[in-house]
Amino acid sequence: MAVAAFDPVAPRWPRRRRVLPGFGLTLGITIGYLGLIVLIPLLVLFVQSAAVGPTKFLAELSNPRTLAAFRISFGIAFLAAAANAVFGLLVAWVIVRYRFPGQRLIDALIDMPFALPTAVAGIALTSLYVSTGWIGQPLAALGISVAFTPLGIFVALLFVGLPFVVRTVEPVLRDLDPELEEAAALLGASRTRILARVVLPPLFPALLTGFTLAFARAIGEYGSVIFIAGNMPGLTEILPLLIVIKLEQFDYAGATVIAALMLIASFMLLLAINLLQGWTRRRQGG
Amino acid sequence: MVDTATSTGIAAPAQHGTARIELPLSEPAWARIALTAIALLFLAVFLVLPLVAVFAEAFSEGARVYARAVTEPEALAAIRLTVLTAAICVPLNTAFGLAAAWSIAKFDFRGKNLLLTLLDLPFSVSPVVAGLVFVLLFGLQGVFGGWLTAAGIKIIFAIPGIALATLFVTLPFVARELIPLMQAQGSTEEEAATVLGASGWQTFRRVTLPNIKWGLLYGVLLCNGRAIGEFGAVAVVSGHIIGLTNTMPLHIEILYNDYAFAAAFAVASLLTLMALVTLGIKTALEWRLGDTGAGRSH
Amino acid sequence: MTYRCVALLFSAFLVAFYTHVPAAAETTLLNVSYDPTRRFYSAVNKAFADHWRAQHDEIVTVYQSHGGSGAQARAVSYGLEADVVTLALASDIDAIASRAELMPKDWQARLPRNSAPYVSTIVFLVRRGNPKGIRDWPDLIRPGVQIVTPNPKTSGGARWNYLAAWGYAMRAGGGDESKAKEFVSALYRNAPVLDTGARGASVTFVRRKIGDVLIAWENEALLAANEVGKGEFEIVVPSLSILAEPPVALVDKVVDRRGTRALAGAYLNFLYTPEGQQLAAEHYLRPSAPEVAARYADRFPMLEMLSIADFGGWPAAHRTHFADSGIFDQIYRPGS
Numbered sequence: 001m002a003v004a005a006f007d008p009v010a011p012r013w014p015r016r017r018r019v020l021p022g023f024g025l026t027l028g029i030t031i032g033y034l035g036l037i038v039l040i041p042l043l044v045l046f047v048q049s050a051a052v053g054p055t056k057f058l059a060e061l062s063n064p065r066t067l068a069a070f071r072i073s074f075g076i077a078f079l080a081a082a083a084n085a086v087f088g089l090l091v092a093w094v095i096v097r098y099r100f101p102g103q104r105l106i107d108a109l110i111d112m113p114f115a116l117p118t119a120v121a122g123i124a125l126t127s128l129y130v131s132t133g134w135i136g137q138p139l140a141a142l143g144i145s146v147a148f149t150p151l152g153i154f155v156a157l158l159f160v161g162l163p164f165v166v167r168t169v170e171p172v173l174r175d176l177d178p179e180l181e182e183a184a185a186l187l188g189a190s191r192t193r194i195l196a197r198v199v200l201p202p203l204f205p206a207l208l209t210g211f212t213l214a215f216a217r218a219i220g221e222y223g224s225v226i227f228i229a230g231n232m233p234g235l236t237e238i239l240p241l242l243i244v245i246k247l248e249q250f251d252y253a254g255a256t257v258i259a260a261l262m263l264i265a266s267f268m269l270l271l272a273i274n275l276l277q278g279w280t281r282r283r284q285g286g
Numbered sequence: 287m288v289d290t291a292t293s294t295g296i297a298a299p300a301q302h303g304t305a306r307i308e309l310p311l312s313e314p315a316w317a318r319i320a321l322t323a324i325a326l327l328f329l330a331v332f333l334v335l336p337l338v339a340v341f342a343e344a345f346s347e348g349a350r351v352y353a354r355a356v357t358e359p360e361a362l363a364a365i366r367l368t369v370l371t372a373a374i375c376v377p378l379n380t381a382f383g384l385a386a387a388w389s390i391a392k393f394d395f396r397g398k399n400l401l402l403t404l405l406d407l408p409f410s411v412s413p414v415v416a417g418l419v420f421v422l423l424f425g426l427q428g429v430f431g432g433w434l435t436a437a438g439i440k441i442i443f444a445i446p447g448i449a450l451a452t453l454f455v456t457l458p459f460v461a462r463e464l465i466p467l468m469q470a471q472g473s474t475e476e477e478a479a480t481v482l483g484a485s486g487w488q489t490f491r492r493v494t495l496p497n498i499k500w501g502l503l504y505g506v507l508l509c510n511g512r513a514i515g516e517f518g519a520v521a522v523v524s525g526h527i528i529g530l531t532n533t534m535p536l537h538i539e540i541l542y543n544d545y546a547f548a549a550a551f552a553v554a555s556l557l558t559l560m561a562l563v564t565l566g567i568k569t570a571l572e573w574r575l576g577d578t579g580a581g582r583s584h
Numbered sequence: 585m586t587y588r589c590v591a592l593l594f595s596a597f598l599v600a601f602y603t604h605v606p607a608a609a610e611t612t613l614l615n616v617s618y619d620p621t622r623r624f625y626s627a628v629n630k631a632f633a634d635h636w637r638a639q640h641d642e643i644v645t646v647y648q649s650h651g652g653s654g655a656q657a658r659a660v661s662y663g664l665e666a667d668v669v670t671l672a673l674a675s676d677i678d679a680i681a682s683r684a685e686l687m688p689k690d691w692q693a694r695l696p697r698n699s700a701p702y703v704s705t706i707v708f709l710v711r712r713g714n715p716k717g718i719r720d721w722p723d724l725i726r727p728g729v730q731i732v733t734p735n736p737k738t739s740g741g742a743r744w745n746y747l748a749a750w751g752y753a754m755r756a757g758g759g760d761e762s763k764a765k766e767f768v769s770a771l772y773r774n775a776p777v778l779d780t781g782a783r784g785a786s787v788t789f790v791r792r793k794i795g796d797v798l799i800a801w802e803n804e805a806l807l808a809a810n811e812v813g814k815g816e817f818e819i820v821v822p823s824l825s826i827l828a829e830p831p832v833a834l835v836d837k838v839v840d841r842r843g844t845r846a847l848a849g850a851y852l853n854f855l856y857t858p859e860g861q862q863l864a865a866e867h868y869l870r871p872s873a874p875e876v877a878a879r880y881a882d883r884f885p886m887l888e889m890l891s892i893a894d895f896g897g898w899p900a901a902h903r904t905h906f907a908d909s910g911i912f913d914q915i916y917r918p919g920s
Contacts, residue, residue: 018393019477021486026389030401033382037453038407041419044429048422087328094325098318106326108569112333114508115561117515119535120554123542124336127343127551130792134339135331148777148794159332181311191310220412222518223535227542230777231735233916240414240518245780247418247522248655248738256422259415266410267403274403426663426684435663438841443664525664527614527649528622540650543783544622545812547791 042263049256060257065233066242069258073239074265076150077218080157085211088165089203095166096173113162118223125156126227148230153238156224161214168210172203205283209276216269220262340558343551355541355549356556363529364537364553367445371533372513374449375456379509380502383460387498388490391468392476402465408457416454417522420447443525448533451519456512463505464498471497500571511564515557613646613848616666618653618740618830619783620804624867625670631863632854636847644847652781653740660686660835667839667848670832672740672782674698675898677833687836700829701855702869705889706748708820709789709798709805716796720823721752724797725770732795733775734785736905736912740830741782743906745799748826750905751890755824769915790817801828806868806883827889 049057060066094100095107113121129136129146136146146152176199184194222240230236239262246255313321345352355361386405390398408416422428424441434441441447475497479489495502517535524531532540534557541550617625629646636644649656649664653672660666661684671677674692681689692699710718716729724731734742749771750764757763776794779785782801789798790808797820798805809817832852839845854860861871865880877884895901905911 020392020473020480020489022490023389023393023395026385027393027395029382029385030389033385034401034404034457037450037457039404041423041454042407042411044423045415045419087325090321091325091329094322097312098322100322100326104569106329108565109329109333111565111568112337112561115511115515115564116337117517117535117554117557117561119517119538120340120515120557120561121336122517123538123550123554124339124343126792128335128339132793134335147792155332159336162332178311182309185309185311189310191313194310216410220410220415222412222414222521231780232776232778236777240412241780243412243414243418244522245735245738247421248652248658248780252422255418259412259418262412262415266412267407270403270406270410274399274406421662424663426661428662431663440663440665442662443659525649525659526651527647527664530647543619543781543787545787545791 045256045263046260048252049260052253052257056253057257060254061261063254065237066254066258068234069237069239069242070261072150072153072235072237073219076153077157077215077221080154080218081161081211081215083154083158084161084165084214085207088162088210088214089169089207092166092169092173096170110163110166113160118160118221119227121159121224122156122227125152125159125224129155129228147228148236150236152228152230153225153236156228157218157221160221160224161218164214164217165207165210168206168213169203172206176202202283205276205279209273212269212273212276216266216273219266219269337558337562340551340554344548344555346551347548351548352552352555355546355552360529360532361537361553364532364534365556367448367530367532368514368534370445371449371452372510375452375513376506376510378453379456380460380506382457383464383505383509384502386461387464387468388494390465391471392473405458405461408454413451413455413516413518414522417451417519420450420454420523442523443527444531447523448520448531451523452513452516455516455519456509459509459512460502460505463501463508467498467501468494500574504568504571507564507568511561514560611642611644611844611847613644613667613844613851614649614665615646615668615670615851616649616656616660616664617670618656618672619650619781620741620786620801620807621670621867622648622650623807624803624863624869627863627867628855628860631859632851635854635859636850646851652738654738655781660684665838665842666835667842667844668832668834668852670830672828672830673743673898674829674831674892675743675902676740677831678898680835686838687833691833692831694834695832695852696856697872698829699831699833700872701832701852701860702830702864702871704802704828704830704869705825705887706744706799706822706828707802707805707825708822709800709808710796710818710820712816712818714818714820718797718820720820721749721756721767724749724799725767725774727774729774729797730776730795731771731774731797731799732777732779732785732789733772733799734782735778735780738780739782739785741785741801741804741828742778743901744801744826744828746905746912747892747895747901748822748824748890749799751826751894752822752824765911765915768911772916802870802884803868810868821885821887823888825887825889827891829892 052060091110095103095110126147127133129139129152131137131140131145131147133147139146144151146155180198181194184198189197220240222238225238226241229238229241231241239258243255243258243262246252246258312318390401421442423430424434424447425431426435428442441450475493476489479493480486484492515535516533517539520533521536521539524533524536526532526536526540528540534553538550538553538557541547541553615625615629625646625648629648632646633644636642649659649666651659653676656664656669656671657676657679660669661680669677669680677687677691678689681687681691695701708718708724710716716726717723718729723729733745736742736746746768749768753764753767754761757767777788779788782804785798786800786804786808788794789800790813798808800808805817805819809819832855834845834848834852836845839848855864856873858873858876861873861876864871865876865883868883870884871877871880892898892901896904903910
């Protein structure tokens with residue numbers, strides 16, 4: 001990930017003589033602070049959940065309610081991230097390639113789910129999609145209920161993940177070389193063929209990165225989902241809520257086990273993101 | 287009307303009086319309009335409507351209820367606590383972000399990739415888990431519980447716990463903005479300054495800081511926005527003591543659960559306004575910067 | 585230059601914002617309570633502060649924390665520094681006593697009437713006109729009827745609801761436990777959503793307009809019918825219900841550490857005084873003092889009530905019904 005500038009003065013590791021000062025100090029601060037605030041607490045979590053013992057660990061893991069919550073959290077997060085990938089690509093395309101009134105305003109608004117507190121999003125979405133809400137009412141007439149169903153969770157996760165794909169795809173889209181498209185057109189390709197073979201492939205890594213980011217965010221989302229989900233075990237009970245419920249039942253062991261599992265899954269996703277980003281950078285020619 | 291940014295066609299050289307050939311360098315007009323319409327509809331439903339709903343509900347019982355909701359003592363206490371939390375977390379995480387970006391972007395060392403991955407951890411951990419770890423650490427029956435009680439120090443269910451949980455959740459924001467930016471800028475300017483005799487601090491202040499100031503500001507804005515709005519992590523460590531350990535998002539939940547819906551949305555509208563202001567500043571920054579600024583990877 | 589000005593202004597603002605030092609030294613109490621009592625204790629705290637100031641010339645501030653009864657018990661066990669706890673059921677306070685050992689195990693005998701200055705019961709709340717014709721428990725398991733009740737795993741009120749239903753089913757089925765299980769299964773099958781707290785369930789029914797009938801604390805139902813949704817709801821009293829006793833207790837370790845034992849004790853005793861009992865009745869809680877109860881007879885109808893003793897006490901009830909793999913876990917198959 002580093003911008004590897006060739007530095008003729010500095011010798012290779014480990015005999016490197018650093019030109020710039022402050023390495024020890026800043027690295028020390030970084031690792032110390034990170035360790036204190038993030039790493040040690042998370043380590044404690046792992047230790048506590050390990051102390052639970054393998055039998056309890058497995059029992060918790062095979063508990064149908066826990067499995068259902070995993071299925072719901074990961075499943076709906078996946079679907080929401082996928083929907084965001086499709087629509088995010090569309091939005092990014094429209095913003096970059098087309099001109100229409102209010103374009104800059106829309107572009108600025110895309111970041112709203114980042115900036116808006118999750119609780120606010122939660123109550124706003126609930127009031128919209130309830131059977132008496134602005135969107136919920138017409139949908140109810142069609143027999144579709146959104147609030148308190150998995151569909152409601154989907155909507156909330158769609159909202160929080162919205163900016164990720166748009167913001168990862170946008171810069172890549174802007175940097176696309178129009179000459180490639182012109183060349184393909186001159187060689188006789190139809191527009192659809194150009195889109196599929198020339199435009200989309202370079203976008204794919206960024207799309208994947210955005211999707212993974214949205215997915216990771218959606219798995220752990222609490223504030224915006226808790227108001228619109230029905231919290232019914234097996235149907236609309238998300239993992240973070242299950243953790244809170246276990247806490248309230250004094251089941252610290254169960255809570256730490258689920259948290260540890262979520263952590264492992266998130267960490268693996270993170271690794272995937274970073275690898276993807278490295279791949280993206282290489283594919284774009286550094 | 288809808289138009290395209292790229293050219294709509296290159297004219298093939300006219301030969302023997304044949305018509306100009308339009309190359310398919312953009313989608314047909316109907317497709318452009320349809321795609322734009324779909325995109326705008328999607329954004330209108332999923333982005334704009336919730337914002338409008340917040341304000342509509344906030345004023346649904348009149349302006350007087352709104353005014354009372356945001357000025358009653360419990361709301362003011364919540365606002366104070368929210369501002370205090372942000373005032374603690376943002377400077378600390380900014381200092382950390384600067385240190386981290388300096389060490390990562392200007393130097394090479396083994397384990398840099400691991401460090402980068404670890405830095406991103408708070409992003410992918412559920413906020414509830416973030417709160418849980420501090421409860422496990424500092425709660426009465428936690429790792430340090432007995433020791434803290436004996437010393438009379440309250441962390442969980444008090445303001446330090448809220449600050450810690452928020453610190454955890456907002457930790458990477460500034461660093462993630464600065465690292466790609468400083469990596470892209472390279473270290474040649476700093477090296478020149480050092481070679482010419484500047485100390486580390488001078489180099490940082492006079493050379494690096496001016497270069498990264500817009501990225502830094504953007505990171506600070508994001509960090510601030512998240513610190514103000516954090517819900518899940520704070521809900522676990524807060525204790526919900528009305529007037530003492532309720533932040534604005536928690537206060538919204540309490541109002542909502544007490545049938546005071548317009549009041550809940552009134553406080554929510556304050557947070558929404560802050561979010562809109564944040565976005566406004568960020569957009570203004572980007573206009574100034576001309577879109578060349580933070581090469582952010584989120 | 586501008587940076588310095590901004591920094592100065594900001595610091596000035598912070599200073600102004602935070603220096604609102606209270607005039608006199610304050611004594612404070614923290615009352616950790618369950619969900620529906622926010623308005624009640626708001627009023628009590630004001631009255632108690634006046635009462636204490638008149639007697640001792642000292643300003644007292646009582647802080648409140650509200651949430652699901654189980655959640656609050658957990659918080660107190662984990663260090664939420666409550667001087668007193670006023671929760672939904674004895675089982676939750678027992679949990680604090682046994683896990684965190686913050687008060688003696690015989691706490692319930694220390695105050696009159698099982699440490700319950702006010703009691704309540706379980707009733708049904710239906711929409712105006714009672715369109716589905718709900719009269720009693722059997723109507724709740726009719727197909728097409730949607731009930732709203734919170735989750736017994738997290739909500740105290742939900743456990744009272746469950747036990748009332750179980751009690752009715754046992755009596756109606758002649759003591760046959762399998763019939764009772766069937767009844768309770770059918771009941772929860774008719775529940776489209778299980779909120780984590782009693783207040784959450786009330787909000788779901790009243791505001792989000794989900795469900796045909798809400799099974800709730802009597803005080804929640806009365807609040808909804810008389811104030812929040814005036815004229816929109818009716819109360820249906822079942823033929824058999826349960827005496828719900830939300831107890832109050834001193835948290836010994838905390839009051840001794842903070843030196844507030846006398847004050848906290850006086851606060852709890854205040855709930856038993858005529859003034860406290862009057863406030864309870866005004867907030868739809870059944871006062872335990874007979875004279876005050878007599879004055880509010882028409883607000884609180886007579887109905888046949890079981891008590892927790894009929895279930896063998898809370899430890900037995902919890903073990904049988906609400907513990908892991910208890911009867912509730914067995915009968916509740918969500919999504920089916």
